[in-house]
Amino acid sequence: KAGVTQTPRYLIKTRGQQVTLSCSPISGHRSVSWYQQTPGQGLQFLFEYFSETQRNKGNFPGRFSGRQFSNSRSEMNVSTLELGDSALYLCASSLSPGNTIYFGEGSWLTVV
Amino acid sequence: KQEVTQIPAALSVPEGENLVLNCSFTDSAIYNLQWFRQDPGKGLTSLLLIQSSQREQTSGRLNASLDKSSGRSTLYIAASQPGDSATYLCAVKNGANSKLTFGKGITLSVRP
Numbered sequence: 001k002a003g004v005t006q007t008p009r010y011l012i013k014t015r016g017q018q019v020t021l022s023c024s025p026i027s028g029h030r031s032v033s034w035y036q037q038t039p040g041q042g043l044q045f046l047f048e049y050f051s052e053t054q055r056n057k058g059n060f061p062g063r064f065s066g067r068q069f070s071n072s073r074s075e076m077n078v079s080t081l082e083l084g085d086s087a088l089y090l091c092a093s094s095l096s097p098g099n100t101i102y103f104g105e106g107s108w109l110t111v112v
Numbered sequence: 113k114q115e116v117t118q119i120p121a122a123l124s125v126p127e128g129e130n131l132v133l134n135c136s137f138t139d140s141a142i143y144n145l146q147w148f149r150q151d152p153g154k155g156l157t158s159l160l161l162i163q164s165s166q167r168e169q170t171s172g173r174l175n176a177s178l179d180k181s182s183g184r185s186t187l188y189i190a191a192s193q194p195g196d197s198a199t200y201l202c203a204v205k206n207g208a209n210s211k212l213t214f215g216k217g218i219t220l221s222v223r224p
Contacts, residue, residue, distance in 0.1 A: 033212070042215075042216045048211065055209055055211065056210065058211065098209070099157055100161045101158065103157070103158075105154060
């Protein structure tokens with residue numbers, strides 16, 4: 001069956017702009033989580049959604065937001081982009097919180 | 113606050129060697145621990161998930177063990193191959209509804 005799908009895979013944005021990243025989980029998975037990966041900080045948790053409800057939120061500013069739809073697809077949005085937001089953004093899904101999680105290939109965001 | 117450490121950051125071994133990758137965590141009250149593999153520029157691939165009640169899990173040439181009391185997990189790779197070259201990350205969940213806390217990973221290079 002299809003894995004976790006993230007779009008777009010690569011994008012370049014200018015400081016001050018906003019960006020929306022999309023994630024389609026594995027069919028049947030209702031839990032979706034987002035992570036930011038940078039060389040310096042490693043993998044940092046952004047947020048987790050289960051059945052359209054945000055269950056957990058990481059230590060990121062309010063410019064980072066997300067949502068989950070009734071079909072379990074999820075989006076995350078970053079407003080007023082800063083150079084430091086350049087990173088690989090990874091989405092992961094699982095049947096429910098606590099189960100094995102499966103990652104997508106990620107969205108590479110470069111802010112110039 | 114849970115902290116996950118993986119040392120060393122990089123490891124180079126000749127093909128055929130059996131090797132052990134270490135992961136330590138500060139809070140032993142974990143829900144589960146998961147090992148992942150990441151190839152350059154790619155997302156994470158789940159390797160093994162160990163629930164808190166388990167001592168080890170095996171998949172092919174991989175064996176992961178968990179010792180909660182000492183705050184340690186090891187990933188054993190038997191008969192290493194060049195195709196095993198990647199970054200290996202461990203991640204800990206402290207509760208079913210809590211986030212995953214990742215280590216910085218160990219970059220493994222298996223020389224032909």
